[in-house]
Amino acid sequence: MVEVKLHDIGEGMTEGEVIHYFVKVGDSVKVDQPLLEVQTDKMVAELPSPASGKVKEIVVDHGNTVSVGTTLLVLETEGAKAVETDKKPAEAASKNTEALQSQPQQTAVTEQKGEKKFIIAAPYTRKIAREFRVDINEITGTGTNGRITVEDIYKFVKQRDGIQSPKEIKEASAEVTEAKTEPKQEIQKQEVRNINEIKAEVIPFRGRRKQIAKKMTQSLYTIPHVTHFEEADLTELLAYRNDLKEMNINVSAVAFFIKAIAVALKQFPVFNAKLDEENEVIRLEKEYNIGIATDTEDGLIVPVIHHADQLTVRQIHDKLKELTKKAQENKLTPTDMKGGTFTISNVGPLGSIGATPIINHPETGLIAFHKTKKMPVVMENDEIAIRSIMTMSMAFDHRVADGATAVAFTNRFKQLIENPKLWPIELT
Structure with a gap:
């Protein structure tokens, strides 16, 4: 047997x-x-x-x-x-x-x-x-x-x-799915009845949803979270993307964000680290593997773009599309999920203007990108101009890093995405 x-x-x-x-x-x-x-x-x-x-x-x-x-x-x-x-x-x-x-x-x-x-x-x-x-x-x-x-x-x-x-x-x-009576992989709603009336409706708390809850609870109760809020002016980057489109090159803004994050992490490796409490050391990871928080029908999942620092922006864009498609179709492999060192969450397309994200334990930091909207901005010459401003939230582990370091890190990220002219000499 x-x-x-x-x-x-x-x-x-x-x-x-x-x-x-x-x-x-x-x-x-x-x-x-x-x-x-x-x-x-x-x-x-x-x-x-x-x-x-x-x-x-x-x-x-x-x-x-x-x-x-x-x-x-x-x-x-x-x-x-x-x-x-x-x-x-x-x-x-x-x-x-x-x-x-x-x-x-x-x-x-x-x-x-x-x-x-x-x-x-x-x-x-x-x-x-x-x-x-x-x-x-x-x-x-x-x-x-x-x-x-x-x-x-x-x-x-x-x-x-x-x-x-x-x-x-x-x-x-759709008709077959509605007619099926056997248990399904998707979350099923079940009616709770007593003898006389329907009292409530419940959703089973199991599978991926239960695992997400466990991991979020572990992270929140283990890591002292601090959230740093910042704004970035994407006007020049969006104009650069439009120039690329005229050359039949379509690259998402998030691909630029991921590349800029990888560059910034090399200068601030404390955010590409994991705290080993048992051995009392902070391990600075040598690979730059960026996790992408992805919403699916079964809940949040985080596929990973490995060696983002070694990829071009176009390669990152292609890999991002591939992983998102696989996540939506439930086709991710164990390799697609392993080895993340830092996580990003692009919630702006959904309409978000701010959040206090929970870190993907045992990582040290996570950045959420929120909605980009046009607004009047006072420029350096005191003139008012309409600019495309994106808000972002960075959560970090206060045991590993301090607020001043987090501000310096996001400032470096801002410098890169606000000034596309720097990319030929900075993003290698």
């Missing part, structure tokens, strides 16, 4: 919610075949089978949240081929993690008589299939190594239901 346990599939993960099983008791499975999906605070991940055999018992029902190390299901293995994960849990967890991350390169197993074929499909693709009530085993994948894509699902639905246009597909998806 092999016990399949929840192992750490992400940085600092302590628990996860079982959201879907691909197998049931009695099913035959092969090594590395996906068994179930788990929702952590950062992503949805598939857990592969560590051995070939049959599913003897499902221990944890879907919808339940369990801690790392909990047995999820039990396999009856095929003799000596079994991988005894309970003997070496750390080694087995490492192998499972490698299998999870290398899944796109796996080869599909041909369907045999009386046996399900090994399906290669991303969690997001499987989710789409469930929403349309599609048996994914009936689909032939057109992707690499027979991988099933979202387009394959849509094509199957078109043929099955006679749907012709993308609009009809979306409408059908």
Whole structure:
């Protein structure tokens, strides 16, 4: 027998919610075949089978949240081929993690008589299939190594239901989603009733929302937060962006912000640091990995742009688009989430004018960029001009840095984004 346990599939993960099983008791499975999906605070991940055999018992029902190390299901293995994960849990967890991350390169197993074929499909693709009530085993994948894509699902639905246009597909998806009665990955509202009347409406507090709450509470009660407020004049930067657009170069303002942050962090490394209380040292990180706070349907998530100091503004822009898309589609990998040293939050497009952001523990600082609006400003020659002014809030760990250093840091950042002419000689 092999016990399949929840192992750490992400940085600092302590628990996860079982959201879907691909197998049931009695099913035959092969090594590395996906068994179930788990929702952590950062992503949805598939857990592969560590051995070939049959599913003897499902221990944890879907919808339940369990801690790392909990047995999820039990396999009856095929003799000596079994991988005894309970003997070496750390080694087995490492192998499972490698299998999870290398899944796109796996080869599909041909369907045999009386046996399900090994399906290669991303969690997001499987989710789409469930929403349309599609048996994914009936689909032939057109992707690499027979991988099933979202387009394959849509094509199957078109043929099955006679749907012709993308609009009809979306409408059908909405109807199916509303009609489904089985538990879903998305947050579900449930009515709480007594015998005579409806008393209240509740939202389940679990999955990513629960993990976000834990991390925010840890940060707020561990770090003495101080928030420094500042304004920056983006008039010249926005004009520079317009000049670039005329050259068919479209780069977001946030890409400039990230590059300027990386440059400023090199001059003020205390904000690219982590406090190690146990060893009583402040570790100044040598990599400049900028986390991007991203709003998704399931809650806040922070993918990371690694080595931002070594990337051009255009490369940062492309990476930002890629990570945002993956976050919205729940396709982020563990690598996309690891190694952040400083975090930014661009809430301006939502209409924010100020905040007191909570630091992404164990980092030292976080900057939130708020709404940019045109307003009259008294210039150095005492003339009044209309300028584009952005407000920002910088939260920092007062155990590691002081207010004067925070002001100097934001002043350097302001200098860079307010004066694009400095970029050719400053941003290398």
